[in-house]
Amino acid sequence: MAAAHSGARGRFVVVGGGIAGVTCAEKLAMEFPSEDILLMTASPVIKAVTNFRQVSKTLEEFDVEEQPSSLLEKRYPNIKVIQSGVKQLRSNEHKIFTEDGKEYIYEKLCLCAGAKPKLIFEGNPYVLGIRDTDSAQAFQKNLAQAERIVVVGNGGIALELVYEIQGCEVIWAIKDKAIGNTFFDAGAAEFLIPKLSAEKQEAPIQCKRSKYTIEESEEKERSIAASDKLGSALGPDWHEGLSLKGTKEFSHKVHIEVVCEVKKIHLQQEFLQLQQTSLAFPEEGKNVEPDEVLWPVYVELTNGKIYGCNFVVSATGVVPNVTPFLAGNNFALGEDGGLKVDKNMHTSLPDIYAAGDICTASWEPSPVWHQMRLWTQARQMGWYAAKCMAADTLGESIDLDFSFELFAHVTKFFNYKVVVLGKYNAQGLGLDHELMLRCTKGQEYVKVVMQNGRMVGAVLIGDTDLEETFENLILNQMDLSAYGEDLLNPDIDIEDYFD
Ligand SMILES: Cc1cc2nc3c(=O)[nH]c(=O)nc-3n(C[C@H](O)[C@H](O)[C@H](O)COP(=O)(O)OP(=O)(O)OC[C@H]3O[C@@H](n4cnc5c(N)ncnc54)[C@H](O)[C@@H]3O)c2cc1C
Numbered sequence: 001m002a003a004a005h006s007g008a009r010g011r012f013v014v015v016g017g018g019i020a021g022v023t024c025a026e027k028l029a030m031e032f033p034s035e036d037i038l039l040m041t042a043s044p045v046i047k048a049v050t051n052f053r054q055v056s057k058t059l060e061e062f063d064v065e066e067q068p069s070s071l072l073e074k075r076y077p078n079i080k081v082i083q084s085g086v087k088q089l090r091s092n093e094h095k096i097f098t099e100d101g102k103e104y105i106y107e108k109l110c111l112c113a114g115a116k117p118k119l120i121f122e123g124n125p126y127v128l129g130i131r132d133t134d135s136a137q138a139f140q141k142n143l144a145q146a147e148r149i150v151v152v153g154n155g156g157i158a159l160e161l162v163y164e165i166q167g168c169e170v171i172w173a174i175k176d177k178a179i180g181n182t183f184f185d186a187g188a189a190e191f192l193i194p195k196l197s198a199e200k201q202e203a204p205i206q207c208k209r210s211k212y213t214i215e216e217s218e219e220k221e222r223s224i225a226a227s228d229k230l231g232s233a234l235g236p237d238w239h240e241g242l243s244l245k246g247t248k249e250f251s252h253k254v255h256i257e258v259v260c261e262v263k264k265i266h267l268q269q270e271f272l273q274l275q276q277t278s279l280a281f282p283e284e285g286k287n288v289e290p291d292e293v294l295w296p297v298y299v300e301l302t303n304g305k306i307y308g309c310n311f312v313v314s315a316t317g318v319v320p321n322v323t324p325f326l327a328g329n330n331f332a333l334g335e336d337g338g339l340k341v342d343k344n345m346h347t348s349l350p351d352i353y354a355a356g357d358i359c360t361a362s363w364e365p366s367p368v369w370h371q372m373r374l375w376t377q378a379r380q381m382g383w384y385a386a387k388c389m390a391a392d393t394l395g396e397s398i399d400l401d402f403s404f405e406l407f408a409h410v411t412k413f414f415n416y417k418v419v420v421l422g423k424y425n426a427q428g429l430g431l432d433h434e435l436m437l438r439c440t441k442g443q444e445y446v447k448v449v450m451q452n453g454r455m456v457g458a459v460l461i462g463d464t465d466l467e468e469t470f471e472n473l474i475l476n477q478m479d480l481s482a483y484g485e486d487l488l489n490p491d492i493d494i495e496d497y498f499d
């Protein structure tokens with residue numbers, strides 16, 4: 001490496017301008033008002049949490065705003081933002097080196113560099129991922145000229161996309177039998193499916209929140225894929241600021257191919273040489289006709305079907321963004337490739353902490369908490385990592401934060417409010433559990449997971465108003481055997497029982 005110019009010495013250095021990094025820097029700035037906190041980030045804007053609302057003991061909601069870093073420095077005069085990517089870490093010397101050729105010395109470091117989309121057929125220019133503002137805009141631009149796309153993956157992004165896209169045929173290829181496997185079971189999927197064939201209620205195509213937008217002149221002409229410079233993950237309602245419309249005039253037109261993966265992606269020329277048949281968009285769920293249209297790419301599925309399309313969206317999860325920090329540093333990594341952190345958010349290397357999507361929680365968790373790469377957890381981890389760094393500096397001990405007692409997430413899918421609590425899909429419980437259900441078509445879907453008469457998880461779709469009561473029941477592990485099915489009886493006001 002070329003000789004680096006000496007930058008600054010920071011007692012506390014945080015890497016990453018996403019929710020985890022910014023929250024961590026803010027908390028450190030509050031804990032140590034007379035210290036400079038260095039926040040290094042590869043992106044020109046930072047993500048700030050605004051309008052934070054504690055909905056219940058563990059459920060929280062907030063908005064995420066993209067802001068220029070100067071606003072953060074104004075709010076916290078002891079935060080200095082350095083806009084340059086970190087290219088190397090020398091943990092044994094307590095030094096980091098940035099892309100602009102500077103080096104910095106830290107006493108304590110927190111790595112919050114997020115994650116990257118885990119793309120199928122990475123490098124294929126017809127395969128798009130969605131992570132940050134750039135990639136979302138690239139997607140929108142391509143969609144505006146598309147008649148048919150193939151969406152691969154069955155998690156949060158795919159669920160949001162298939163519902164939001166209008167005026168474009170969508171072939172949705174999933175590995176599982178039912179939609180939304182990361183959040184739902186087959187019953188909940190069944191409840192949601194009718195929404196995909198209904199006319200989408202027109203949402204105002206404008207952003208609910210004011211957002212800092214990148215100057216037009218800075219925006220590069222893009223071909224199909226976005227630039228590979230890594231920005232922060234998008235915030236809530238990210239699609240509301242974008243018109244997700246193809247070239248046609250219909251609302252939803254989604255066909256789901258279940259239990260399959262993508263075997264191959266053929267360019268048009270290759271496909272024509274194969275002399276195989278591709279399929280037209282299935283009417284009423286059935287493949288009847290060979291396709292007459294020529295497409296830029298053809299997707300061959302493992303079930304033998306081939307569909308032509310304009311491009312493919314790979315919404316197939318994320319991989320922690322650890323690469324810039326690994327060379328020469330012997331970090332312990334989790335099975336998912338994240339930096340392992342203990343119950344103090346400490347990695348395996350001295351004075352280095354990690355938070356958010358980059359890390360893998362490796363402590364013995366509460367029986368009803370698990371890690372998921374979500375912004376609620378990024379905020380909680382960033383905040384708690386700062387508290388741990390402060391406690392260590394002051395020689396104090398600290399208990400695991402209460403937010404890690406119960407997994408709790410509130411979001412929106414297909415225009416329904418969705419709350420998931422604890423082991424909502426009986427994760428890790430094997431056969432040792434029972435399910436109780438209540439469902440009113442088009443209105444609500446309530447599922448609770450019971451183990452030995454105690455509630456260990458719940459999925460609440462619609463305005464059920466049950467989240468606080470169920471959160472308490474999961475947290476206090478009360479024996480509910482005596483209540484039997486009455487637990488979900490809509491004629492009984494369950495809150496009166498337990499409050
Ligand atoms: C489309 C989409 C929708 C989502 N929807 C939801 C949702 O509805 N609810 C929910 O809870 N979660 C959602 N998520 C997940 C959520 O956005 C992430 O879990 C969360 O934002 C992660 O925050 P983070 O700070 O760990 O990482 P990021 O937001 O990825 O931030 C990482 C930061 O590190 C910087 N960086 C990267 N490499 C370097 C480097 N070498 N040097 C310096 N800086 C670097 C980046 O520029 C960025 O600022 C969604 C994600 C996506 C992509």
Ligand SMILES: NC(=O)C1=CN([C@@H]2O[C@H](COP(=O)(O)OP(=O)(O)OC[C@H]3O[C@@H](n4cnc5c(N)ncnc54)[C@H](O)[C@@H]3O)[C@@H](O)[C@H]2O)C=CC1
Nearest residue numbers: 153154155156157158175182261315316317318373374411
């Ligand atoms: N409302 C919310 O809470 C939302 C949360 N998110 C979060 O953002 C992150 C990224 O979202 P997603 O990419 O949707 O990740 P995800 O982890 O939610 O889902 C990935 C999906 O891809 C599937 N998959 C993995 N490899 C595959 C392959 N080779 N072929 C076919 N399918 C494959 C998985 O089975 C899974 O269904 C996640 O952490 C997610 O939790 C994203 C959007 C909305």
